[in-house]
Amino acid sequence: MPYQEHFETIAGCKIRIMRGGRGEKLLFLHGARGASSWLPFMETLSQRFDLIVPEHPGFGGSDTPDWLDNVGDLAYFYLDLIDALKLERVNLAGVSLGGWIASEIAVRNDTALKTLTLICAAGIHVKGQPKGDIFMWSREEFIRNIFHDPRFAEAMLAMAPSDGEVFIETKNRLATAKLGWQPRLYNPDLHKWLHRITVPTLIVWGDDDKVIPPAYGPAFQKLIPGSRLEIMKDTGHTLQIERADELAALMTSFIEGARR
Amino acid sequence: MKFFFFHLMPYAALDPDYDKQYNSAWVTLPNTYYDPKIGHQLYNRYLDELEYADAMGFDGICVNEHHSNAYGMMPIPGVMAGALARRTKTCKIAVLGRALPLLNNPLTVAEEFAMLDTITGGRLVAGFVRGIGAEYHAWGANPAESHARFHEAHDLIIQSWTRPGPFAFEGKYYHFNYVNVWPRTFQQPHPPIWIPSQGSRETIEWAAHPDRKYTYLQTFSPVQALARYMQMYRETADRYGWQAGPEDVGWAIPTYCAETDEIAKREAKPHIEFFFNKLLRMPQEMLLPPGYLSLASMQGVMAAKRTMTGGVQTIDDLMEKAIFLCGSPATLREKIEQYQSQIGFGYLLPTMQFGTLPHELTTKSTELFAKEVIPHFRGKADRQPAKQASA
Numbered sequence: 001m002p003y004q005e006h007f008e009t010i011a012g013c014k015i016r017i018m019r020g021g022r023g024e025k026l027l028f029l030h031g032a033r034g035a036s037s038w039l040p041f042m043e044t045l046s047q048r049f050d051l052i053v054p055e056h057p058g059f060g061g062s063d064t065p066d067w068l069d070n071v072g073d074l075a076y077f078y079l080d081l082i083d084a085l086k087l088e089r090v091n092l093a094g095v096s097l098g099g100w101i102a103s104e105i106a107v108r109n110d111t112a113l114k115t116l117t118l119i120c121a122a123g124i125h126v127k128g129q130p131k132g133d134i135f136m137w138s139r140e141e142f143i144r145n146i147f148h149d150p151r152f153a154e155a156m157l158a159m160a161p162s163d164g165e166v167f168i169e170t171k172n173r174l175a176t177a178k179l180g181w182q183p184r185l186y187n188p189d190l191h192k193w194l195h196r197i198t199v200p201t202l203i204v205w206g207d208d209d210k211v212i213p214p215a216y217g218p219a220f221q222k223l224i225p226g227s228r229l230e231i232m233k234d235t236g237h238t239l240q241i242e243r244a245d246e247l248a249a250l251m252t253s254f255i256e257g258a259r260r
Numbered sequence: 261m262k263f264f265f266f267h268l269m270p271y272a273a274l275d276p277d278y279d280k281q282y283n284s285a286w287v288t289l290p291n292t293y294y295d296p297k298i299g300h301q302l303y304n305r306y307l308d309e310l311e312y313a314d315a316m317g318f319d320g321i322c323v324n325e326h327h328s329n330a331y332g333m334m335p336i337p338g339v340m341a342g343a344l345a346r347r348t349k350t351c352k353i354a355v356l357g358r359a360l361p362l363l364n365n366p367l368t369v370a371e372e373f374a375m376l377d378t379i380t381g382g383r384l385v386a387g388f389v390r391g392i393g394a395e396y397h398a399w400g401a402n403p404a405e406s407h408a409r410f411h412e413a414h415d416l417i418i419q420s421w422t423r424p425g426p427f428a429f430e431g432k433y434y435h436f437n438y439v440n441v442w443p444r445t446f447q448q449p450h451p452p453i454w455i456p457s458q459g460s461r462e463t464i465e466w467a468a469h470p471d472r473k474y475t476y477l478q479t480f481s482p483v484q485a486l487a488r489y490m491q492m493y494r495e496t497a498d499r500y501g502w503q504a505g506p507e508d509v510g511w512a513i514p515t516y517c518a519e520t521d522e523i524a525k526r527e528a529k530p531h532i533e534f535f536f537n538k539l540l541r542m543p544q545e546m547l548l549p550p551g552y553l554s555l556a557s558m559q560g561v562m563a564a565k566r567t568m569t570g571g572v573q574t575i576d577d578l579m580e581k582a583i584f585l586c587g588s589p590a591t592l593r594e595k596i597e598q599y600q601s602q603i604g605f606g607y608l609l610p611t612m613q614f615g616t617l618p619h620e621l622t623t624k625s626t627e628l629f630a631k632e633v634i635p636h637f638r639g640k641a642d643r644q645p646a647k648q649a650s651a
Contacts, residue, residue: 136288136397136545170550170558177550178404181396 003038003046007061008054010081013068016061018053021046024114024255025090027082028053029098031120032134032176033146034060036168041244048252049091054081056101058175060168071097071123071179071187075104082112091255093117095240096211097176100185103220106201107193115258116201117251118220120212120237122185124194129215131185135177139169148208148236185212194223200258201227204247206235228254261600261637264320264354265313265626266512266609269306269340270539271330272616273298278330284542286329286394293330303333305619307343312623313612314344314351316630320385321348322512322609325357327391328398331539338372345379352383356456356477356512359391361406362399366413366434367441370420374445382446387454388414393547404551407462409433421450456512459489462554468496468504477609479512480540483582486511487603494604494647506606506642511599515585515610516617517592517629524586527621529575532584535615536573585610589632596633601643 003020018038026049028035028042035053045051055062056074067073078101082090092113094102099121106116122131132145144153161169180186201224205217214231221229230250232243239247271294274285282289310321321344323337334340337357344353353376358369377384390410396403412431416439419429425440445451455467456477467474476493478486490509497504514532518524548561578584582599585592596608612629613622 135549138543138545167559171555173550174404174555174558177402181402181404181549182400184400 029094031096320352354385360413361409510607512609531617
């Protein structure tokens with residue numbers, strides 16, 4: 001399914017959006033590494049869904065607005081975007097940092113949402129379960145630590161990034177630091193309000209996640225009423241690459257089976 | 261030219277083999293490598309060396325701030341400055357911290373500096389820095405806010421010294437109903453302000469602004485880079501419509517002086533190499549966290565793949581780049597005079613203890629430098645390099 005790339009200006013910020021496919025609307029929020037390209041995982045989802053993949057303000061081809069200070073700002077930005085693009089009954093999904101943003105959106109207002117999917121999501125803190133220090137890792141360590149199967153890391157490392165890609169990586173790291181350096185990748189207040197989420201919620205984790213340990217999966221599940229948790233075996237942090245087909249199939253059956 | 265004796269107070273007893281297990285002497289090196297009994301000896305020895313520099317006629321002495329590392333044991337430099345305030349009588353005391361973005365309340369620095377300035381009867385030089393990148397890992401401060409917090413903390417401190425209190429300060433990061441610092445600074449309107457930096461266009465633009473005209477100090481840079489940054493400072497001042505002189509720029513550099521060039525090099529070699537290769541060792545992710553440099557500057561660094569840990573450096577490399585001054589008094593007189601006339605700095609801040617350099621060699625070098633190098637420059641006007649035609 002071909003995808004279209006276009007720009008939208010919302011809350012004074014011009015952002016880049018990739019969109020493709022037909023069906024129920026699915027808004028996918030990327031993680032710290034951005035969403036520069038249309039992944040095979042997205043291609044698969046676009047067979048069944050109208051898939052919308054924005055780049056967050058501050059990331060990739062999107063502008064960095066003066067108002068961007070924290071994840072709460074992005075949550076309100078995306079509530080504006082849902083209104084502006086008329087995304088009624090939208091299925092919301094996010095990986096890692098994007099899962100944090102999705103949670104912050106849903107606790108504020110989930111009336112426009114049909115479902116919520118959180119994949120290896122940041123946003124909360126579990127005592128005694130330290131996250132990986134992504135800012136201390138070199139580029140190579142980072143790539144090795146986001147997968148379980150080293151073949152994925154080897155393949156990614158074998159491709160030398162272009163100058164343009166290095167610029168995007170640097171820009172994305174800066175935006176991630178701005179949002180999540182301290183406290184590290186969580187909002188100390190979020191856990192208090194996750195019970196406000198009333199839409200069917202799927203939580204997915206890799207059992208070998210070295211960025212956000214698998215113990216965070218059950219912690220989210222406990223905090224979100226009626227949510228369902230799936231742990232994938234022999235899987236790291238980047239499910240959308242390492243388990244592209246299984247994750248797409250799981251999301252598809254969850255969304256299509258969800259009633260609201 | 262004015263001479264300021266600069267001490268970093270390294271943990272000189274650091275096991276040199278630490279790097280077989282750890283990739284840096286900063287942030288993640290366990291503090292079990294530090295022995296409090298040795299620390300007690302080192303602190304007191306280093307304070308003696310600073311006091312000795314005062315007795316030998318240096319114009320000033322400098323202390324420094326870094327956190328969670330073996331490179332320098334002065335996380336709270338005001339403690340050292342306080343100890344020195346009463347033991348010295350004439351020299352200036354420059355606190356070349358304080359890392360403003362690391363602070364929850366910058367008024368603590370306004371208070372600390374005002375106290376030091378008052379006790380010393382106006383001998384304080386107030387340093388403001390952002391800290392190095394490692395500090396942001398150690399302290400949890402967000403490097404993406406580093407520039408903005410630095411500027412706002414600076415504004416708050418300067419206002420607290422210059423506006424009658426109490427007044428309200430309404431910033432983005434700091435908000436106070438009652439800014440009312442007691443004591444007030446002894447020097448009015450406030451102590452001289454120095455801005456140490458490893459070189460950044462943004463910092464130079466800011467320091468040379470006519471509202472500030474702060475003394476800019478270049479630290480740990482090859483002489484070529486030094487010349488470029490000092491030229492940049494003068495050009496910025498020109499653009500703003502004022503003329504910067506030698507008193508506006510300074511150079512901080514490890515320095516060793518001995519009887520002959522050969523003795524100097526032989527004696528300094530293991531200690532300066534320990535300093536650069538062991539104490540300054542850190543990966544780029546630690547040195548340059550995201551936001552510490554602007555996106556544009558970071559691009560330049562990524563392109564050049566330059567790091568402070570780019571391979572092992574020998575004393576010959578360091579002397580060739582003049583990132584280390586080493587030699588007999590005659591050699592040092594000649595080199596300093598040559599660099600001064602070419603580059604135009606009015607302050608020289610020799611770091612006369614570095615790495616593992618022991619006390620006896622530190623005082624021998626300090627004494628020789630004070631007796632045979634400094635007097636050569638007394639009563640001589642600093643030279644200002646001719647303006648270069650801009651390209």
